[in-house]
Amino acid sequence: MTESADIESVGELRRWVTRLYLALRRHSPSDELTAANSSAIATLLDHGPMRMGEFAERESIRLPSATALIDSLVRKGQVQRSADPDDRRAVLVELTAHGRELVAEARIKRDVALTTAFESLSPEHQAALLAATPALAALHAQLGKPPINNA
């Protein structure tokens, strides 16, 4: 039965992930932090000081985009750059104390919004979403590798 994982079903999954992502991006209920900012800050919160290159890699964006993104967070006083003692070409980025506080609050606020929507779903749908979370992570991990070789 695995001969075809039902490309239609997988496509349907993809379309809803896309639409949900777009809807989430629009919603940003925290006026201080956009979706991209939040993702960036979550990365810095979870993985500590890191170089621009590593940051760009983790966020799956290019270096110039990372520069711009970090710039905007520095302007807001949430992130700071510092010199890498081991390599004077490199830059270390990390949250400021103010950034850390604000982030924790913002993360909660945004998830509250999503949780409100979530709670209005049927118990079956809620359960299905929670059950799917590790599977989404696994699918992401598969896509993270170079699974598609367009030679």
Added chain:
Amino acid sequence: MTESADIESVGELRRWVTRLYLALRRHSPSDELTAANSSAIATLLDHGPMRMGEFAERESIRLPSATALIDSLVRKGQVQRSADPDDRRAVLVELTAHGRELVAEARIKRDVALTTAFESLSPEHQAALLAATPALAALHAQLGKPPINNA
């Protein structure tokens, strides 16, 4: 048990949806269609000719954004506008024949890539993802409304 839908779990879900979307975008083998374009076209494909207002509503965007989005698809020859016979203020938007072909191909191409990753998952994960698809749609529908009232 519903007293709190576990904000941590919902946040986790949100983060994986975001990451998966970004990974999908990286892989997008269709250079012709961006994510927003694909969503727009899927809507037109699935729900036929509709007025700009309905299109904007379905995509959860404002009318000027819909105008711009449709403009870009018209320029690529994938969508066409026509007059609404019942109301001369209104405009009907629909896929062109060329749009319909191209969409079907692009959809398949992209979904093949995703399906490859999908098939490498455990049967449990595969099942969880398929089971979650309608729930993702429901969550999207909830977010489409004005669920967040920061009054």
Added chain:
DNA sequence: TATTGTTATACTCTATAACTATA
């Protein structure tokens, strides 16, 4: 020379405000 990051520039997607044409 190769690597790390920034600057310059442009494209996509979104928004609000002001406008046009029709109802």
Added chain:
DNA sequence: TATAGTTATAGAGTATAACAATA
């Protein structure tokens, strides 16, 4: 007046290409 849509303009987030500084 009210409604359907467009135009004008702006901001966020992304990219590629060219550059500077350091290794």
